[in-house]
Amino acid sequence: MSRQGYCPSCGETPLQAFANNMPVADFYCQGCAEQYELKSKKAQLSQIINDGAYATMLARINSDNNPNFFFLTYSKEWQVNNFLIIPKHFFTADIIVKRPPLAPTARRAGWVGCNIDLRQVPESGKVFLVKQQQVLAPEQVKAQFAKTKFLREQNLQARGWTLDVMKCVDQLPNRFSLAEAYSFSDLLKTKHPDNNNIQAKIRQQLQVLRDRGFIEFLGRGQYEKLL
Template sequence: MDLRFNLALAEGYKSNSQIARVLTEGWVKQNSYCPSCGEKPLNDYENNRPVADFHCLKCSEEFELKSKAGKFSNTITDGAYNSMIQRITSETNPNFFFLTYDKNLTVNNFLIIPKQFFTPDIIIKRKPLSETAKRAGWIGCNIDISKVSELGKIFLINNSKIINPENVQTAFNKTIFLRNKSQESKGWLLDILNCIESIPKTEFNLADIYSFEDKLKQKHPNNNFIKDKIRQQLQYLRDKGIIEFNGRGTYKKVI
């Protein structure tokens, strides 16, 4: 995997945004692979396709690319808020690649967030454009990946270090089970995952996770049996190998 952009791809382009798009999309096509099955190369769609930028011919996974110059951050600027919400709650939402590159036009971070981790909670509505703007009233959004479980942030390249593709595939497929869940069920599981990750210890007990009861009640006001729901989700995550049950109400994070 060559971390440098192929500058020849940008010949003839003058717009900085077009140059950035051509270089980053060209890099993904020439260097990346499918995080689900390992197939290489990924295939690109025609420009301006509304759903995705790339797809895998072997397993049919789809991917959209977001890229930026500079340091990796938790906030990624995206397009129209309503369109984004419609996409991530549909059955055709893609996985998202996030790529950052430095001033030497070299990739320093490249990660994927599988589509099952996209929920309305991580999409932040921006203020409408002013009345004097060309698109007055238009509302954009940001993607706040700080709200995404660590299981959903899978690096292919991390601080210029290339991650073993086998490890990437294992991590990508570990949470595929979430795709078969309803929005409500998936929301509960992701909420519990985030609670678990907020606990600083590798091993934790029911009292640790019960401490999030009030927070979970705020997110799920119609549920009057929060502790029962917590135990149910812990059992499911245990069965899926995300956590281990050590007996007597104690659990261990599986790294």
């Protein structure tokens, strides 16, 4: 990473390694001060990533300088298969899954770890630098990373709504109707029980995604995803 990696936020700036044992951080960018944690393994890219201590992870992602996360998978021949980053503004408590405590007979009895559930991340939050052994241009990576930075400007409640509607849109066809978006009303109600006007909130978030260039409004309640 230090020799060949670069900062997806500002482009081609090389990354610097933190000192050992920095909790939930491995690298930082001297140019823009973004922090990065790297998870790597010899396997195919999976949706559930084993991680460290649950309490440490929650505290870190809720801090003011929470890191972005790199995920790297490689073959037994040490060839990179997939290498992606999930920007820090996509990390919420929903993504961090608490594991059962270790048994009383374990060396670290009672220790509680966690998993990272990538299924909870919208597709726009998965920014590939290498995909199926194909290297993507740094300019493309930087543009995709920058496109979602507006989420950092939102408060946690607004960001939660935008991310939830993003995930719903991911499940719809490239061209979809407002009625199809409304089909997620019950699901969104369970996640936001204090909101009594779910459909209005869906329309509001579709406008946000339209204004940010993720979807296009075609008229008469019809939308199209912008790839």
